[in-house]
Amino acid sequence: MDWNLSTCGRHGHETFAPDEPALRERLRVDTPAGEAWRCLRCATYVVGDPKSSGSADDAPEVPRGRLLRDKRIMRLLAAERGIRGLGLLALAVLVFVFRKSKGDLRASFDKDLPLLRPLADQIGWNIDSSKIVRGIDSVFSLSEKTLTLIAIGLILYGILEFVEAVGLWLMKRWGEYFAVVATSIFLPLEIYDLTEKITVLRVLLFGINVAAVLWLIWSKRLFGLRGGGRAYHDEHHAESLMTVERAAVAQDHQRPVVGSSAGPANEGNLPL
Incomplete structure (x- = not known):
C-alpha cells in the first residue's frame, strides 16, 4: 500500500511554496492547466495555488512513508485502549449499581434458584456444586466497602487506558x-x-x-x-520531502560548472 497516496486521497494534498528561489523552482512546474506545486507527502504535482507558503524553515512537518504507517498502527492501538477504557468504566457503573441493590438481588436469587432445580435435575446439572452458583454466592458475600474499592479500581484502570489512548492517538x-x-x-x-x-x-x-x-x-x-x-527524530526528518529537496539544492550549489577554468574568480562553486 502507498500510505502517502492513501492519506492524500482522504485528507488532501499538502503543497507549500518556499520563499527561497532555488528550492521554490524544485517544487513547482508550469503546466497547460496552470502552475502546479509538489505535494510534500506523496510528491505528486497538484495544479493550483499552494496550500501555504513561507520560509523553508517554517514548512509544515508532513509525515510520509513509514511514519504514516506507524501513525495508523498507533491509532489502532489507541482505539483499542479507548474501547477497553469504556468497558472498564461500564463495569465500574455496574458494580456501583450492584452494591446499591445487592440486598434485593440476593433475595431474588435465593427465591428463584429453587425453581431451576427441576430443570437442572433433568439435564444432569448439579446446582449445589456448580461453579457459577458458587461464584454468584461469593459475589453476594462481598461487603459494600470491598465493592466500592473494586469500582474505584476499575475507574482508575479505565482512566489509565484513556491516558494511553490519548498519548498514542496524538503520537x-x-x-x-x-x-x-x-x-x-x-x-x-x-x-x-x-x-x-x-x-x-x-x-x-x-x-x-x-x-x-x-x-x-x-x-x-x-x-x-x-x-x-x-x-528516531533524525530518521523521520530525513524522510521529509522538504529535507530531501533542500539537500538537493545544496548539492547543486556545491557542484562545479563543467568546463570552467580554474582561478581565483572561478573556483567551481557556481551552481549549474
Missing part, C-alpha cells in the same frame, strides 16, 4: 513511554490469569499487549534503543 513521545510502562505492569497479572484458565479472549488480549510493547520499544527507539529519541 506523543510521552504517550509511547506511558503505554509501554503501563502495559508492562499488567503483563504479570495477565500471565497469572492464563495459568488459571486459558480462553481465546485472554490469549488475544495478552498477545496484543506483548506485541504493542515490543513494537513500540523497537520502532520508536524507546529507552535509548537503536540510538534513542534523537535517532
Whole structure:
C-alpha cells in the first residue's frame, strides 16, 4: 500500500511554496492547466495555488512513508485502549449499581434458584456444586466497602487506558513511554490469569499487549534503543520531502560548472 497516496486521497494534498528561489523552482512546474506545486507527502504535482507558503524553515512537518504507517498502527492501538477504557468504566457503573441493590438481588436469587432445580435435575446439572452458583454466592458475600474499592479500581484502570489512548492517538513521545510502562505492569497479572484458565479472549488480549510493547520499544527507539529519541527524530526528518529537496539544492550549489577554468574568480562553486 502507498500510505502517502492513501492519506492524500482522504485528507488532501499538502503543497507549500518556499520563499527561497532555488528550492521554490524544485517544487513547482508550469503546466497547460496552470502552475502546479509538489505535494510534500506523496510528491505528486497538484495544479493550483499552494496550500501555504513561507520560509523553508517554517514548512509544515508532513509525515510520509513509514511514519504514516506507524501513525495508523498507533491509532489502532489507541482505539483499542479507548474501547477497553469504556468497558472498564461500564463495569465500574455496574458494580456501583450492584452494591446499591445487592440486598434485593440476593433475595431474588435465593427465591428463584429453587425453581431451576427441576430443570437442572433433568439435564444432569448439579446446582449445589456448580461453579457459577458458587461464584454468584461469593459475589453476594462481598461487603459494600470491598465493592466500592473494586469500582474505584476499575475507574482508575479505565482512566489509565484513556491516558494511553490519548498519548498514542496524538503520537506523543510521552504517550509511547506511558503505554509501554503501563502495559508492562499488567503483563504479570495477565500471565497469572492464563495459568488459571486459558480462553481465546485472554490469549488475544495478552498477545496484543506483548506485541504493542515490543513494537513500540523497537520502532520508536524507546529507552535509548537503536540510538534513542534523537535517532528516531533524525530518521523521520530525513524522510521529509522538504529535507530531501533542500539537500538537493545544496548539492547543486556545491557542484562545479563543467568546463570552467580554474582561478581565483572561478573556483567551481557556481551552481549549474
